[in-house]
Amino acid sequence: MLTLRPFFLLVGRPAVFTLGALGLLFAGFTVTGLASPDARIAGYFDAVLVAALLFPGLAGWLAGAVIQEFQHTSVAMLLPGVRSRIASGFLFTGVVVTAVVVGSIALKSTTSMNLAVLFAVGSGAFCLGGIFIDPLSTWITGANTVLALLLVGRSQDVSELVIAHPVLATALSLAVGAVSFFRLFARSTFRRKPFVPTSPLPGRYSFERSRQRERRRTIRDRPKKIAWHAGYLGSDSRRWVRAAFHEAHGAHGWKAFSKGVSRAWGVGLLVLIYAWADRGEMGLGEALARSIYDALFRSPHEPQFGEKGGPFLMVLIFIAAVGAVKALYRPIALHAGLTYPLSRSGRARVHFRGGLVDNALFLLFAAFVYVAGHLTGWLVGIEPRFDFMPYYFRALMLTLILMPLAYRGRLALLAATRRGAENTMLGVIFGVTAFVIAVIVLSVISAGLLVPPLAELTVLIAALVVSQWIYRQSLTDYYRAADLA
């Protein structure tokens, strides 16, 4: 038990339990949803296999995150026997979690899959979860994402393979587990971690890219001309907003920003999975285009919007989530820790205007999603439908109205976590979740009121103006009294 202690001392804390509970809820809802006898999805998913992958996988991710956080401390590398002790705790947890999951499956459901094979699959998923987000390689993270999407998206096919070839499935699962375990605990990779100060767990969660990756990227993408110089600065607050944009999005400015947006490959992969699942007799291009349209406007996997039929929640959730992440993640604002030749009221003004630019960018993105969705549908011969537009517009307006609240919430969160005692990441997770729920609930209420469109539009615009005004006042108050260093 003594050798397991170091691992459990790291794991036994409220932040890990809270994240674990959130993960459990997420996995529980997902598996319950997939297990429902919905004819449209029944052919694609095997809830038992998803449960055997998802629960241990999430537990492994959490355990891996705890280990990576510890690896990024300056003491970790030179502690005697650190790898073996942490690794034994990790393995012990994996075995227990997988055993509990497989035991629950055996008690609660009927499956043709051999339980021993499921145990091997779960163990592999636990170890893979440990390096799911690999700070040393975006390629491994990308490959893991593809693998996870494939396993879940085609879980019915995979489970048939597992039933038909149990030995092969066991061997493959154990091999994936062993490679992941080696990747997590090999001396060479373990040594490299302290130079990647990305804390993946709350406490000092850093959204910033790791230093090495940033350095490599800077060398690779060295700007062809000087992107910023002191002459840009002046008393004009537009120039300060430009400086804030530069701080938020780096030396490459618009180029980096557009690159960041275009790198939303996760969404692309999701679409690809949809395309594969629904392909049928269609060609890949047509299937892909239909899938994009369906994913945006007719997702068959999402519950309907009330009893009205037609519009679905998925794109609304997506839009609200993008707005929340935009506001909470890296808004256009001057970095708090630097001193600028700018008064406190000036900083408030720049912060506010930076928010307006953020809102404009968000609007552009939302318009792009809407237009691109319809364009894709039109390309494969789907008649454009505009009955969905009020729902989309309403959610968009509500997101814009609530975004200042998120900006202000972020400032409060930063002030609360400046001393490093609290959990920034948890705040962001809860913030995004609460934001999305608020937008959806308000959308549902607003749609149910059956107010004439013009009156509703007037109220929404008025609310937007009021929300911006309150935000402006609150920023002025904040900068008047806040610690800026």
Add this chain to the structure above:
Amino acid sequence: MEFVFETNGLTKRFDEVTALDRVDLKIGRPSIVGLLGKNGSGKTTLINHLMGLQLPGEGSVTTLGRPSAELGHDELIHIGYVPQEIRLLDWMTVEQHLHYVSCFYPKWDREREKRLLDELELEASKPVGALSTGNLQKLAVILAVCHHPHLLVLDEPVSDLDPIVREKLLAFLLELLREDEATILVSSHVLRDVEKVVDWVVCLDEGRVVTDSALDELKERYSRWRVVSKNGDLPEIFSEPFVIGQEVSGREACLLVENGASQIDAFRSTYGAEIVERPLNLEEMFPVLVQKKSSC
């Protein structure tokens, strides 16, 4: 003789920058070694190599008799390390962190831990995330010494400490040298403090070792002469090869000399001057060591 650490032709390059260039070092025990050098001279890179945190591009590094890349349990229980950039688990309290790290060592001196907490005035119940930079440095030192290391490596350990704590810490290092017969490697820019404890000096410049010598030897080698002529003005420039720095003003001059002890009588009679000799302290010596020239 077995050395505590040894490097042979150690070279490390980062892209176009050569951080360490054919470094040859051999340090035995017990001793306190001062690792000096300008910013970016390769001190931290060298320390990272000794600790096995970075691996040599060329050459070899041996720490406690084993290649540093292969340092295992048996060696690590005898090593203490205070890095320049201290990152600890913010969510733990000081007490919890000490307890956590102690789990890894077979011998952890609770009495030493308690004494240091008291002497350095560190509150055990405080969360690590709430510590100031100086207090974080104190905690890192306590974490590095309570298992009685044979090799203690301190990378800028006193930079954020107040003078009183600095004194206490330096006194403790001497105690550690006596009690544990440890070899202590201290990299620091606070040369006045370092000078009080080190007996050996290694100086790096642009990744190369420019000095690897006992402090006493250096003090004998480098000195400052206050020269006052008894027969009119002194020459504007002294061309003697042992004079490495000079300021001349009429009948008076201040000279920095290297290995000048044997030349002092001849110099005195040549220029008919009174000479007052004083050895250089480490702070005065530093520019001489890294640049081989200095003003008075």
